[in-house]
Amino acid sequence: MTQASAPGKAILFGEHAVVYDQPAIAVPLSDLRTTVIIRSIDAQPPSVHVVATDLDHSFWLHEMDDRDPLAYAIRLALQATMPELQESFEISVSSKIPIASGLGSGAAASVAIIRALSSFFKVDLSDASISALAYRVEKLHHGTPSGIDNSTIAFEQALYYKRNQDPQPFSLGRPLQLVLGHCGVDSQTGAVVAAVRDRWQASMEEYSAIFSQIGELVERGYDNLKAGDHKQVGILMNENHALLQRIGVSNQALDQLVARASTSGAYGAKLSGAGAGGFMIALVGTETRESVARALQDAGARHILVVQVSG
Ligand code: MEV
Numbered sequence: 001m002t003q004a005s006a007p008g009k010a011i012l013f014g015e016h017a018v019v020y021d022q023p024a025i026a027v028p029l030s031d032l033r034t035t036v037i038i039r040s041i042d043a044q045p046p047s048v049h050v051v052a053t054d055l056d057h058s059f060w061l062h063e064m065d066d067r068d069p070l071a072y073a074i075r076l077a078l079q080a081t082m083p084e085l086q087e088s089f090e091i092s093v094s095s096k097i098p099i100a101s102g103l104g105s106g107a108a109a110s111v112a113i114i115r116a117l118s119s120f121f122k123v124d125l126s127d128a129s130i131s132a133l134a135y136r137v138e139k140l141h142h143g144t145p146s147g148i149d150n151s152t153i154a155f156e157q158a159l160y161y162k163r164n165q166d167p168q169p170f171s172l173g174r175p176l177q178l179v180l181g182h183c184g185v186d187s188q189t190g191a192v193v194a195a196v197r198d199r200w201q202a203s204m205e206e207y208s209a210i211f212s213q214i215g216e217l218v219e220r221g222y223d224n225l226k227a228g229d230h231k232q233v234g235i236l237m238n239e240n241h242a243l244l245q246r247i248g249v250s251n252q253a254l255d256q257l258v259a260r261a262s263t264s265g266a267y268g269a270k271l272s273g274a275g276a277g278g279f280m281i282a283l284v285g286t287e288t289r290e291s292v293a294r295a296l297q298d299a300g301a302r303h304i305l306v307v308q309v310s311g
Helices: 069-081 105-120 127-142 148-155 189-202 204-227 230-246 252-263 289-298
Strands: 002-013 024-040 048-052 057-060 089-095 159-161 176-182 268-271 279-284 304-309
Touching: 002 105, 002 148, 002 204, 002 230, 002 279, 024 105, 024 148, 024 204, 024 304, 048 069, 069 105, 069 127, 089 105, 105 127, 105 148, 127 148, 127 189, 148 159, 176 252, 176 289, 189 204, 204 230, 230 252, 230 268, 230 279, 252 268, 252 279, 252 289, 279 289, 289 304
Parallel strands: 048 089
Antiparallel strands: 002 024, 024 089, 024 159, 048 057, 176 279, 176 304, 268 279
């Protein structure tokens, strides 16, 4: 039996603008993981059975085409590790990362599958190679991904990220305490990214200016995260949320949760990931963690997660 796992991720600054070559910052959520277990089974000819418990989804690999993201990730990983299948095995995927919520569940499944297969076949793949394979699956999910999700999840480090450049891992000045609240609406990254693209094409000057302003916030956020100045980080998160509202990726429920987080003691808050649904994140102190979580609960959050990001 072989087991591997991969974390979720939260974008602290710069989502959407990163698709347009601005920098962004994301952190892994190491307490929320997708786990993949591979065990040998008896089946002839050699075949692969896949069970995704949380998705209520199971299939034989040879019966599923590449439009299925799990099947595609497995095929890419097999090409890189064991192109000629000589034995049968079952791949079980289970996850604590809520899906369609902005926390990187798709990229985490891909990374965990690729890692597990490379370990099962004892083929050493670097984090960069794993990330590059997972990026190909991301493209299937949502057309024009920046690559920030697969990179943060494969490297499992806080990253300063710019498209088409090597990701830059960095150390947080202090651990982050985050309270995440789900706004009650699911979000499909591909659709939200495509809608932003349409609006950008219709109002290129306005949108490009907003993306640049987000890029400036990212640079300041980066400095303050390294310095551990969470008060400043929080202020910048609020500003980033306001700019995300202007590109039309927030909604009333997210805005309400973000506002409630701020009035209940968070340093700052914003939507995280594609938006138009999913989770918002609030940066809190140890002393305000409980009050912010309770306030989000009272404001109707569907699901609340309290996590610490270290390093
Ligand atoms: C999704 O987690 C982040 C987006 O910026 C899309 C991307 O970077 O691929 C919305």
